[in-house]
Each structure stands twice: as C-alpha cells, then as structure tokens.
Amino acid sequence: MNIVNILEEIEKVDGEIYERLSPRRSAMKDFYSMGKKIAFAAAPLALGSMFTKAYGQTLPTAVVNTLNFALSLEYLEYHFYNHALLGTDVTFAYPTTAAKAAITTIRDHEKAHVDLLKGALGGSARAEITYAMTDFTAGGTFGDVYQNYLTFLKVALGFEDTGVRAYKGQATVLKGNAVLTTALQIHSVEARHASHIRQMLAAAGASIKPWISLGAGGIANDTGVPQVDPVYAGESLDVQAGVTITGINGQSGVTKAVAVESFDEPLDTASVVTIANLFLRTGSKL
Amino acid sequence: MKNNELEIKDELQEKSLFNGSLGRRSFLQFAGASAAGMALVAAGCKKDRNFPAMDGTTLDFKDDFGVLNYAYALEQLEAAFYVKVASAPPSSFTTAQKAYFQDIQFHEIAHREFFKNALSTAAIGSLEVDFSSIDFTNATSVLGAAMAFEDLGVAAYNGAGVRIKTDAYLVLAGKIVSVEARHAAYIRDIISNGSFADLNSMTALGANNAGGLDGALTPDKVLGIAGKYIKTKINVINL
Numbered sequence: 001m002n003i004v005n006i007l008e009e010i011e012k013v014d015g016e017i018y019e020r021l022s023p024r025r026s027a028m029k030d031f032y033s034m035g036k037k038i039a040f041a042a043a044p045l046a047l048g049s050m051f052t053k054a055y056g057q058t059l060p061t062a063v064v065n066t067l068n069f070a071l072s073l074e075y076l077e078y079h080f081y082n083h084a085l086l087g088t089d090v091t092f093a094y095p096t097t098a099a100k101a102a103i104t105t106i107r108d109h110e111k112a113h114v115d116l117l118k119g120a121l122g123g124s125a126r127a128e129i130t131y132a133m134t135d136f137t138a139g140g141t142f143g144d145v146y147q148n149y150l151t152f153l154k155v156a157l158g159f160e161d162t163g164v165r166a167y168k169g170q171a172t173v174l175k176g177n178a179v180l181t182t183a184l185q186i187h188s189v190e191a192r193h194a195s196h197i198r199q200m201l202a203a204a205g206a207s208i209k210p211w212i213s214l215g216a217g218g219i220a221n222d223t224g225v226p227q228v229d230p231v232y233a234g235e236s237l238d239v240q241a242g243v244t245i246t247g248i249n250g251q252s253g254v255t256k257a258v259a260v261e262s263f264d265e266p267l268d269t270a271s272v273v274t275i276a277n278l279f280l281r282t283g284s285k286l
Numbered sequence: 287m288k289n290n291e292l293e294i295k296d297e298l299q300e301k302s303l304f305n306g307s308l309g310r311r312s313f314l315q316f317a318g319a320s321a322a323g324m325a326l327v328a329a330g331c332k333k334d335r336n337f338p339a340m341d342g343t344t345l346d347f348k349d350d351f352g353v354l355n356y357a358y359a360l361e362q363l364e365a366a367f368y369v370k371v372a373s374a375p376p377s378s379f380t381t382a383q384k385a386y387f388q389d390i391q392f393h394e395i396a397h398r399e400f401f402k403n404a405l406s407t408a409a410i411g412s413l414e415v416d417f418s419s420i421d422f423t424n425a426t427s428v429l430g431a432a433m434a435f436e437d438l439g440v441a442a443y444n445g446a447g448v449r450i451k452t453d454a455y456l457v458l459a460g461k462i463v464s465v466e467a468r469h470a471a472y473i474r475d476i477i478s479n480g481s482f483a484d485l486n487s488m489t490a491l492g493a494n495n496a497g498g499l500d501g502a503l504t505p506d507k508v509l510g511i512a513g514k515y516i517k518t519k520i521n522v523i524n525l
Contacts, residue, residue: 098480105483112498168460172453184444184463185492185499191464192483192500195471199482209389210472211465240461241404241454248399253392261389262396263461264468 059124063179066170068126069269070183071117072286073166075129076279077159078114080136081107084152092149099200103156106193113186120179133284141227141278153201158228160194161212162275165231165267191264212264214257230275235265342519343410347505350452351408352524356505357459358401359413360442363515364435365394366415371432376425383476390432390469397462414517429477436470439463441491441501442508467500
C-alpha cells in the first residue's frame with residue numbers, strides 16, 4: 001500500500017488535507033513512525049485513525065450514519081464469506097481451487113472494507129457484528145446455504161448486488177465529501193465481486209450474465225431466484241434522467257434488456273435495511 | 287514529465303511558461319496526436335495573456351456539464367472500441383465471448399447516446415479515435431485493450447464523482463460505473479480467471495489492495511492515459 005499515494009489522492013479532492021493534518025503534527029508523526037513498525041495488513045486501520053484525527057469531529061452526522069450503515073453491510077458480507085471458508089458446519093465442496101480462491105479474495109476485500117470503515121469512524125463506529133449475530137439461512141429461506149454450493153452462490157450474489165445498490169443509494173449523502181471517493185472505490189469493487197459471483201453461478205449451470213439483465217417475462221429479478229426479488233426491485237428501469245434508453249437515437253441494438261443492463265439502480269436505505277435484517281438475528285437487527 | 291514527452295505548440299513558445307506554478311485555474315491541454323503520442327502541455331495561465339482559439343474539443347470543468355462531457359468523451363472512446371471488436375471479433379473468441387462483447391458494445395452505445403441526449407446542446411462533438419496500437423485480429427491484444435479501457439473507466443468515474451454537484455448526475459455516474467466494473471471483472475476473468483478484482487495490478491490507477499479499494503484517478507491523469515487512443519485534441523480548463 002502506498003500511503004503517500006493515498007495522501008496525494010486525498011489532496012486532489014481535499015486540497016486542505018495537509019492543512020487539516022498540520023495542526024496535528026503529532027498525528028502525522030505517530031502515523032509515520034507506526035507505519036514503519038506495523039504489518040501491511042494493519043495499515044488501513046492506522047490510515048483510518050489518521051483520517052479521524054485529521055477530520056476530527058468535522059464528519060457530519062449524516063456521513064457518520066452512512067459509513068456505519070456501510071460498516072454493517074461489510075460485517076455481514078465478511079462473516080458470510082469467512083464462514084464459508086472456515087465454518088465447521090460447511091459441507092459443500094468448492095468445485096475448483098479457483099472457486100475457493102475467488103471466495104477468499106472477496107472475503108479479504110470485505111475484511112479490508114470493515115477495517116477501513118472502522119478506522120475512518122474511530123470512536124463513532126457502530127458495535128461489532130459477530131458471526132453469532134447473523135443467520136445466513138434467513139430464517140430457513142436459504143436453509144442449505146452452507147450445505148449446497150449453488151444456494152451459497154445465490155445468497156452471495158444477493159449480498160453483492162445489494163451492496164452495489166446500497167453504496168449507490170448513499171452517494172448523495174456523501175456528495176462533495178472526500179469520503180465519497182473512498183465509498184465509490186469500495187462500490188466498484190463490490191460490482192467486480194458481483195460480476196465474478198455471477199460468472200461462478202453461470203459456471204455452475206445457471207443462466208445468468210455478469211451484469212444485471214432483465215428477468216424472464218420482463219421482471220426486474222434476473223437471477224431466477226424469487227426469494228431475492230427485493231434485491232432487484234426497480235432494476236428494470238429503462239428511463240434515465242428523463243431519457244428513454246431503449247432504442248435510443250434509433251439504436252435498434254439497444255433493446256430493453258440492454259437498457260436495463262447498462263445502468264445499475266440504487267436502493268434506498270430502508271429497502272437495504274429490510275434485506276440486511278433477513279440475515280441478522282432478533283436483537284441484532286439494524 | 288520529461289521534456290521530450292512534451293509537444294510544445296508554436297503559440298506556447300515560451301519555455302518559461304512550463305516552469306510557472308500551476309494555479310487553480312491552470313490551463314491543461316491534451317493532444318492525442320501523432321505516433322509517439324504525447325501529450326500533456328501544461329502552462330500557467332496568465333490573466334493578461336490572450337490565448338489563440340484552440341482546436342479540438344474543450345472540457346470545461348467549471349460545472350457538472352464539464353464532468354458529464356468528460357464521461358461522454360470516455361464513453362465515445364469505449365463505444366468506438368467495442369463497435370470495432372463486435373463487428374469482427376478475433377477468431378479465437380468463443381460464441382459466448384462474442385455474445386458478451388456484443389452486449390458490452392450496446393451498453394457503451396447506450397451510455398454514449400444517453401450523455402449525448404442528456405447534455406443536448408452542451409454536448410461536445412464526436413471524437414476521432416486512434417486504435418492503431420491495437421491488433422483487432424488478436425484476442426490477447428483486444429482483451430488487453432478492453433481491460434485497460436474498463437479499469438480506466440472505473441477509475442475515471444470514481445475520481446470524478448467528488449466533482450459532481452447535482453444529486454441526479456452523481457447517482458447517474460454511480461449507475462454507470464458499477465456496470466463498467468462488471469465489464470472489467472468479466473474481461474479480467476477471461477484473461478486470467480480470478481483476477482476480477484486484482485487490486486494490486488491496478489495501483490497505477492489509484493487502487494489499494496490493503497484497503498480493498500478500486501482505482502480512482504483525476505481527469506488530467508485519465509486523459510493523459512487515454513490520450514494515445516484519441517486523435518481529437520482535448521483541451522481541459524478549470525480543472
């Protein structure tokens with residue numbers, strides 16, 4: 001990880017980053033000396049804490065709430081994949097070493113996101129969500145999630161596509177804030193995950209594209225899994241900012257399906273909370 | 287930047303200009319251009335100095351139209367690339383790959399036409415592209431270029447988001463960037479299965495694996511990289 005590069009990136013969106021940091025020279029000094037000692041894996045945490053010191057109490061409440069909301073989702077995703085790799089009750093076999101490696105890559109990214117968000121929030125970070133607080137069977141809807149590889153992938157896809165929509169739905173809260181860039185950088189990584197999980201599903205025999213298409217019969221859910229309908233609510237939109245995309249400017253190749261595939265839709269906070277709560281036990285719901 | 291990488295325009299003969307510090311309203315000029323490519327001529331813009339009318343297209347980042355036109359320029363580039371690939375795919379492409387490259391072609395066309403209509407009279411003109419560095423009969427060359435376009439596109443949208451002032455446009459950029467990321471992951475997996483989010487390979491684009499973060503680049507950096515594929519001179523102001 002190139003810390004200097006990150007500072008430069010921040011400088012581009014927040015020209016006052018060094019000014020913000022300079023009255024707190026000790027924070028910078030602590031950070032740099034720490035950087036020499038700590039392992040790379042711990043760097044995001046250290047970086048996050050430096051941001052907290054730099055921005056101090058200047059993070060608006062709405063931004064804190066959004067970052068905590070994102071943190072909740074990242075905890076869920078992390079535990080979902082981590083358990084699929086380490087859980088003793090997991091009985092399905094990964095069809096290939098590549099499949100397991102991909103899940104490991106995704107798990108590691110979710111962990112990195114958790115650490116980054118926790119660090120950025122500092123003392124404002126929400127309480128940890130542990131695996132014990134989760135229920136990835138969603139109360140039995142996906143009862144064999146850790147016994148059936150296909151079920152596991154379907155739930156994984158639900159998480160990734162929800163994650164992409166959730167970050168998109170929070171963008172306006174972060175508008176103009178340096179944090180937006182970081183959120184966007186997480187958002188597109190989640191989209192890469194979603195694309196790969198879709199390819200894993202296709203490899204396992206499902207009829208599904210790397211991008212969200214129009215479902216059978218013109219419905220918004222293109223996965224063929226009706227239990228995840230709420231994840232795709234509104235995805236069949238083909239009018240963007242008042243511009244009808246289907247057949248735009250005489251482009252006959254731009255069918256309704258293409259129009260739907262070309263734009264991923266956001267999901268509002270309440271809808272995402274409803275989905276996330278399916279996977280959280282009573283007492284731990286958002 | 288090395289001097290030999292600079293193509294200095296006649297009207298900007300004063301070498302000292304390049305030593306001047308870049309103010310907020312710096313003047314950046316990108317030129318695609320001839321073989322060796324070029325291309326970033328940057329000069330401090332003196333208020334009392336009259337610049338001659340510039341050729342090519344100007345992206346004025348003073349407001350959201352500038353950012354949208356920037357996106358429009360990149361979508362034009364991507365669409366032109368995929369139209370060419372889809373019309374005559376490399377012979378080693380599988381049937382499924384041909385079909386998905388058709389899909390991607392139409393996605394990029396949809397993006398391009400969307401920006402054209404949304405910008406209406408504020409839209410920049412059509413860009414002239416230069417794909418002479420790509421061998422369209424060779425799958426490795428085509429996939430490498432596709433990956434470069436997609437990863438760069440993702441980094442471009444991620445880096446430009448913070449400039450957008452209008453909620454609706456910010457959300458729209460978000461709607462498009464995740465589709466580009468899906469493309470990027472798909473193409474990367476064709477090249478090497480499992481590399482869908484190999485963030486370590488994208489540090490030059492601003493990605494950071496330890497933080498699980500994708501690329502994010504400012505427009506000047508993006509246009510500097512994309513410059514070799516664009517013949518039309520793109521002038522950038524108010525960045």
